[in-house]
Amino acid sequence: xxxxxxxxxxxxxxxxxxxxxxxxxxxxxxxxxxxxxxxxxxxxxxxxxxxxxxxxxxxxxxxxxxxxxxxxxxxxxxxxxxxxxxxxxxxxxxxxxxxxxxxxxxxxxxxxxxxxxxxxxxxxxxxxxxxxxxxxxxxxxxxxxxxxxxxxxxxxxxxxxxxxxxxxxxxxxxxxxxxxxxxxxxxxxxxxxxxxxxxxxxxxxxxxxxxxxxxxx
Amino acid sequence: xxxxxxxxxxxxxxxxxxxxxxxxxxxxxxxxxxxxxxxxxxxxxxxxxxxxxxxxxxxxxxxxxxxxxxxxxxxxxxxxxxxxxxxxxxxxxxxxxxxxxxxxxxxxxxxxxxxxxxxxxxxxxxxxxxxxxxxxxxxxxxxxxxxxxxxxxxxxxxxxxxxxxxxxxxxxxxxxxxxxxxxxxxxxxxxxxxxxxxxxxxxxxxxxxxxxxxxxxxxxxxxxxxxxxxxxxxxxxxxxxxxxxxxxxxxxxxxxxxxxxxxxxxxxxxxxxxxxxxxxxxxxxxxxxxxxxxxxxxxxxxxxxxxxxxxxxxxxxxxxxxxxxxxxxxxxxxxxxxxxxxxxxxxxxxxxxxxxxxxxxxxxxxxxxxxxxxxxxxxxxxxxxxxxxxxxxxxxxxxxxxxxxxxxxxxxxxxxxxxxxxxxxxxxxxxxxxxxxxxxxxxxxxxxxxxxxxxxxxxxxxxxxxxxxxxxxxxxxxxxxxxxxxxxxxxxxxxxxxxxxxxxxxxxxxxxxxxxxxxxxxxxxxxxxxxxxxxxxxxxxxxxxxxxxxxxxxxxxxxxxxxxxxxxxxxxxxxxxxxxxxxxxxxxxxxxxxxxxxxxxxxxxxxxxxxxxxxxxxxxxxxxxxxxxxxxxxxx
Ligand SMILES: Cc1cc2nc3c(=O)[nH]c(=O)nc-3n(C[C@H](O)[C@H](O)[C@H](O)COP(=O)(O)O)c2cc1C
Ligand code: SF4
Ligand code: SF4
Ligand code: FES
Numbered sequence: 001x002x003x004x005x006x007x008x009x010x011x012x013x014x015x016x017x018x019x020x021x022x023x024x025x026x027x028x029x030x031x032x033x034x035x036x037x038x039x040x041x042x043x044x045x046x047x048x049x050x051x052x053x054x055x056x057x058x059x060x061x062x063x064x065x066x067x068x069x070x071x072x073x074x075x076x077x078x079x080x081x082x083x084x085x086x087x088x089x090x091x092x093x094x095x096x097x098x099x100x101x102x103x104x105x106x107x108x109x110x111x112x113x114x115x116x117x118x119x120x121x122x123x124x125x126x127x128x129x130x131x132x133x134x135x136x137x138x139x140x141x142x143x144x145x146x147x148x149x150x151x152x153x154x155x156x157x158x159x160x161x162x163x164x165x166x167x168x169x170x171x172x173x174x175x176x177x178x179x180x181x182x183x184x185x186x187x188x189x190x191x192x193x194x195x196x197x198x199x200x201x202x203x204x205x206x207x208x209x210x211x212x213x214x215x216x217x
Numbered sequence: 218x219x220x221x222x223x224x225x226x227x228x229x230x231x232x233x234x235x236x237x238x239x240x241x242x243x244x245x246x247x248x249x250x251x252x253x254x255x256x257x258x259x260x261x262x263x264x265x266x267x268x269x270x271x272x273x274x275x276x277x278x279x280x281x282x283x284x285x286x287x288x289x290x291x292x293x294x295x296x297x298x299x300x301x302x303x304x305x306x307x308x309x310x311x312x313x314x315x316x317x318x319x320x321x322x323x324x325x326x327x328x329x330x331x332x333x334x335x336x337x338x339x340x341x342x343x344x345x346x347x348x349x350x351x352x353x354x355x356x357x358x359x360x361x362x363x364x365x366x367x368x369x370x371x372x373x374x375x376x377x378x379x380x381x382x383x384x385x386x387x388x389x390x391x392x393x394x395x396x397x398x399x400x401x402x403x404x405x406x407x408x409x410x411x412x413x414x415x416x417x418x419x420x421x422x423x424x425x426x427x428x429x430x431x432x433x434x435x436x437x438x439x440x441x442x443x444x445x446x447x448x449x450x451x452x453x454x455x456x457x458x459x460x461x462x463x464x465x466x467x468x469x470x471x472x473x474x475x476x477x478x479x480x481x482x483x484x485x486x487x488x489x490x491x492x493x494x495x496x497x498x499x500x501x502x503x504x505x506x507x508x509x510x511x512x513x514x515x516x517x518x519x520x521x522x523x524x525x526x527x528x529x530x531x532x533x534x535x536x537x538x539x540x541x542x543x544x545x546x547x548x549x550x551x552x553x554x555x556x557x558x559x560x561x562x563x564x565x566x567x568x569x570x571x572x573x574x575x576x577x578x579x580x581x582x583x584x585x586x587x588x589x590x591x592x593x594x595x596x597x598x599x600x601x602x603x604x605x606x607x608x609x610x611x612x613x614x615x616x617x618x619x620x621x622x623x624x625x626x627x628x629x630x631x632x633x634x635x636x637x638x639x640x641x642x643x644x645x646x647x648x649x650x651x652x653x654x655x656x657x658x659x660x661x662x663x664x665x666x667x668x669x670x671x672x673x674x675x676x677x678x679x680x681x682x683x684x685x686x687x688x689x690x691x692x693x694x695x696x697x698x699x700x701x702x703x704x705x706x707x708x709x710x711x712x713x714x715x716x717x718x719x720x721x722x723x724x725x726x727x728x729x730x731x732x733x734x735x736x737x738x739x740x741x742x743x744x745x746x747x748x749x750x751x752x753x754x755x756x757x758x759x760x761x762x763x764x765x766x767x768x769x770x771x772x773x774x775x776x777x778x779x780x781x782x783x784x785x786x787x788x789x790x791x792x793x794x795x796x797x798x799x800x801x802x803x804x805x806x807x808x809x810x811x812x813x814x815x816x817x818x819x820x821x822x823x824x825x826x827x828x829x830x831x832x833x834x835x836x837x838x839x840x841x842x843x844x845x846x847x848x849x850x851x852x853x
Contacts, residue, residue, distance in 0.1 A: 086737045
């Protein structure tokens, strides 16, 4: 098997490493595909955010590019009516469950949601779905950073950083369905957990859920 | 003379089993259906009554517990097999009837045919189940033994040629088993209908020495119970199927993933595994050959999504039961990262029959693309509820009217819901759709787990969708956006509609979202969750519109859109029953002596309607545009 394969994305021919996932092949070549949950080093993709859809010639329906391995001769489109429709709906669903007060958010102007909205021309203030209102307690217990779950999009970046980079295992996902959250063991405040109090979380969070207290001032 | 030929070993085992079972049949036997369905109807009490009566009369008769024979509507059920008579099945048993049967039939010679449902063998005296109208349409393959054998006695199974397929297969190459299953075009009965042979072949092609066979007995659909019935009533059939699969793909270890809420099934399967091991049918050197294979039970945690293949594996590996993206397929990387075959209980149950009778026989039943039979649990507004097995290709009409005996009380058919929360609702016009994987899919439903609910004019299609969405929304694992948040918005919209809320755009938005959740979700839970909505929107849109545009629930189900009214001409004046039945004291006596409901106080609990004596039936439910005079005034 050769080390590289040739694929076509949006009429551009590119040469990419065999075995690569389509999403990274595109991003490496400056072709934008929205994504929140993809982690390059993670062998089995989360595939949870459902934003990275593309259409692949020969497939009957759009596929998530973070789960598809490139194949020689693959012909891919990042913008088709079906892709745009799915991405818009997924994005608006996420927004309907997100605390959308950008002006109060430390991640304002540095937020993955704002980027996606801009790149894809989707309004942040969506009108299709009612906002899901929920109460979350703000966790400000660590010295340098804080965690506001009302902004979390459940992308799993922080959980990965905690497990695989910091190797602490202080946080993880808990609960099912709409109650799914990122939390510590037994739902204790971060400062009381075995969280190493490093600031990895705030570095990787693509939105303003984990944030530096300094940035919020 | 000892021989190492598996067939010789098997013949010997079979003959001994048969002799033992036959010797038992020399004396009268009472077989009682004590699967979970029977137990729910009081079968254990009936069993105890039989034992006591027989003892008191000093009779020599044996009471044996068997599984479910599928006539659940008539439970508790028993079969009495007395030498000299055809075996006869009795239903609706209670203490009095038990007393009479023991005295007259076991003690005397009167089979009391007036209480019998049917005989089980052709005879000149009394009709059999095959003579029932449903008997003409039914064809029992995997349910054949259910209710007729003692699930906890391996000899019962062996005496009916059980494990002969395994013995035969062991004299041939593993490849031969695979070829037979492939040729039979056996399609997975867990819902999707994927060809089992191709799955097995993929696992073989993945290579390696460590492979697993797993039986999916998670059965989480509300109302579905056929997998449980089979495991409780005929566990060896499934076990033999798994051993055959293991032989075909070269696996040494297998698991049955059974939900922990099925304690009876777990016990019966565990007994069956132990007995099979004792006989050398499981463990090392099966039937004297070099083939080793063993089985263990894994008790599932109960979440519905754990029935999904990748979530099931995660849960077996000790992680949260959550679906993962595929590929890789289980056939290449499954349990412990090794090639794994996962099939449904029913899928495995067909395998011994296919090996025993051959692929051609199997294909002669059912349709070309969906050979074999379909097993349904028939419930809802249908006369004969219970487990039925019909050849694929039988029409829904035949299944509901000929096998199920139609709707009770000549009510009008409205819809049939097939496949549980992942399935769809089909209307009258779809009744001639043949039951097979592809036709049902085209009509918008799925075979699914085989739940089949018949509905009439009193069932509201919006409320039915809401019911299923409540289930899927609650069971969503929450990993992916469409299912986690999308099902919530769909459910909220349905709740709104059942309350008459919504505008001209509501239905369009609901349909659009339903399609996107179907196309965008990670696993089949999310992908199929919109089916109840999509099919009811397709076939019963007017009913949705009536709720939104007219504030009316045509089936008089949605509480916010109905009210209770006492029709003056029908009210007796002299009776006071409704007044006492009302928990909020909303019913008062007017000056003219008639009863009336204070609509402000009424909580729509339905008590008064149930309480009103049938000779009056004065309390009715109303929904606009029909309103009681008092309300009409208020509306104006
Ligand atoms: C949410 C969900 C629940 C499922 N539950 C079951 C189940 O209880 N039993 C089952 O056999 N298959 C179930 N399946 C299907 C399995 O994923 C898998 O396709 C099946 O067990 C394969 O067996 P088969 O090919 O014999 O049908 C479920 C699928 C989903 C998406
Ligand atoms: S806290 Fe941030 S990084 Fe962690 S899951 Fe939520 S959005 Fe993702
Ligand atoms: S579709 Fe639902 S159940 Fe399946 S992975 Fe997504 S959230 Fe979980
Ligand atoms: S990046 Fe592909 S699903 Fe999230």
